[in-house]
Amino acid sequence: MQEPKIRVGIMYEEEIAFQLNGIYTLQQNDKTYTGKQTVKYINGKIEFDGLRCKTEEFILKPENYENSSFELFDVTIGIKFHWERKENQCFKGSLHILIENEKLTAINVLKLEDYLASVISSEMKASSSMELLKAHAIISRSWLMAQVLKSEALQSSKQIYQTITESSEELIKWYDREDHNTFDVCADDHCQRYQGITRQSSNAVLRAIEATKGIVLTSDGKICDARFSKCCGGVSETFENVWEPETHKYLQAITDGKESSLKLDLKIESNAKNWILNSPDVFCNNNDKAILSQVLNDYDMETPDFFRWEVQYTQDELSDLIKRKTGKNLGQIQDLIPLERGLSGRIIRLKIVGDEKSFIIGKELEIRKVLSESHLYSSNFIVEKENIKNTIPSHFTFKGAGWGHGVGLCQIGAAVMGAKGYSHKEILLHYFKNAELEKRY
Known part of the structure; x- marks a missing residue:
C-alpha cells in the first residue's frame, strides 16, 4: 500500500482570500498563478481572475509540492467552542474549492504524513515527549485511515447515515460523519485539529512521524x-x-x-x-x-x-x-x-x-x-x-x-505517562485494549 493522499475541509465562506507562495496551476484553464488571490461565490458560480465557471471543483496545484505553500486568510478555529477565533493559516499541497449550499468550501489535498506533522503540532506542543509524539502519530494516522475507509463503505453501500432519533418528547443526536461528504475530515476539533504548517513542526515531531511511518492500530x-x-x-x-x-x-x-x-x-x-x-x-x-x-x-x-x-x-x-x-x-x-x-x-x-x-x-x-x-x-x-x-x-x-x-x-493522561517513562506502545495499549500495532505502508 502506498502513502494515501487526503482531503481536509478548511473553511466555508462566500468569499475566500488567499496567497500562493510559489507557482500554482489552475486545472480549469491551465494558467499559472502566484501571490494574493480572491475567489468568490456569485449566483451559483465560482468567480476567479475574471472567470465565472459553474464547476464541481476549482483546483490549484503547486508546481513544486515540497517548496510551495498557500495561505488562507481568516480561517475560523475552535468553531462554536469557548475560544473560537480567526487566524491566517498556511498549507502544503493543492487547494481545491467547490460550491456547497451557496458558499465556497476550501479543501487542502496533501500527503497523509504531511497532514500528521501538522495535526500533532496543532493538537499538542511540538516539544512533547518523544513517546507521546509517537503514540499520537499512530492514533492520528489510524483514526484518519479508519474515517476514509468508513466514508468509502458508506458511499458504496448508499446507506443514509442516520444520526438523529427525534420525537415531540425526545431528541437523541450524535455528531460524527454527517457533515463531511465532500472531504475526508475537517480541520477543526470536530475531527482532528489541523492548522497546516502554521504550527511549525519540530524535528522531534518529524522524527516521531518517520519512526512510526505507516504504523496503525488494528483489531x-x-x-x-x-x-x-x-x-x-x-x-x-x-x-x-x-x-x-x-x-x-x-x-x-x-x-x-x-x-x-x-x-x-x-x-x-x-x-x-x-x-x-x-x-x-x-x-x-x-x-x-x-x-x-x-x-x-x-x-x-x-x-x-x-x-x-x-x-x-x-x-x-x-x-x-x-x-x-x-x-x-x-x-x-x-x-x-x-x-x-x-x-x-x-x-x-x-x-x-x-x-x-x-x-x-x-x-x-x-x-x-x-x-x-x-x-x-x-x-x-x-x-x-x-x-x-x-x-x-x-x-x-x-x-x-x-x-x-x-x-x-486521554491526551493529558498520555502526556503524564510519557513523562513517567512509559513507551508509546505501553501508552497505546493502556488506552486501546485488544489492539495491536501493524505497519500498513
Whole structure:
C-alpha cells in the first residue's frame, strides 16, 4: 500500500482570500498563478481572475509540492467552542474549492504524513515527549485511515447515515460523519485539529512521524477508529455511548491509572456523584504546567479546570439557554435528571424538567451544546440546586469531570505517562485494549 493522499475541509465562506507562495496551476484553464488571490461565490458560480465557471471543483496545484505553500486568510478555529477565533493559516499541497449550499468550501489535498506533522503540532506542543509524539502519530494516522475507509463503505453501500432519533418528547443526536461528504475530515476539533504548517513542526515531531511511518492500530485485522480527547476525567467512555450504537472492543471504559480495570460502576448515580466530587489518583489528575503544556496550546491553557470543573447559572440564564438551544419553551427549569450514564459517568440521556413541559436530550455532545453557549466541558456532571421556591430553583451549579467525550486516548493522561517513562506502545495499549500495532505502508 502506498502513502494515501487526503482531503481536509478548511473553511466555508462566500468569499475566500488567499496567497500562493510559489507557482500554482489552475486545472480549469491551465494558467499559472502566484501571490494574493480572491475567489468568490456569485449566483451559483465560482468567480476567479475574471472567470465565472459553474464547476464541481476549482483546483490549484503547486508546481513544486515540497517548496510551495498557500495561505488562507481568516480561517475560523475552535468553531462554536469557548475560544473560537480567526487566524491566517498556511498549507502544503493543492487547494481545491467547490460550491456547497451557496458558499465556497476550501479543501487542502496533501500527503497523509504531511497532514500528521501538522495535526500533532496543532493538537499538542511540538516539544512533547518523544513517546507521546509517537503514540499520537499512530492514533492520528489510524483514526484518519479508519474515517476514509468508513466514508468509502458508506458511499458504496448508499446507506443514509442516520444520526438523529427525534420525537415531540425526545431528541437523541450524535455528531460524527454527517457533515463531511465532500472531504475526508475537517480541520477543526470536530475531527482532528489541523492548522497546516502554521504550527511549525519540530524535528522531534518529524522524527516521531518517520519512526512510526505507516504504523496503525488494528483489531481483528481492521484499522482501529482510534479516538482521543483532552481529558477523560479518570475513566474513559465507550464508543457506542457517544456515537452510533456500534461496539468496538478496543474502545472500552478503563480507569486512567496504573490499575486500568474499572472497579466502580459509574452508571449508578450515587457512584457517579462521589467520583465527580472527589479527586482520584489517575494519570490525568495532574497540574504540572510543564506536562500540561505538552498537550495544551496557548488557548487551551486558558482552561485551567479541565479535570474537575464548575459552572453556575441563574434560573433565567438556564431556562433562556435551553429555550434557545432546543427551540422548545419548557418554562422555568425545575430539574435536570440523568436517565442514563455511560461507564465513565458521562450522561447519555438527560431529562430536562420545566414547569410547563419536560424534554429528553442525548447523546453527550448534544447535552453539552444545549447546556452551554459553546460546549460544556463534558457531559460528566451533577447538578446542585439552590433557593428552591414552589419547585423552582433560583440557581444551578454544575460540577463536572473531564474535557471532551472521553473515548480512547486521554491526551493529558498520555502526556503524564510519557513523562513517567512509559513507551508509546505501553501508552497505546493502556488506552486501546485488544489492539495491536501493524505497519500498513
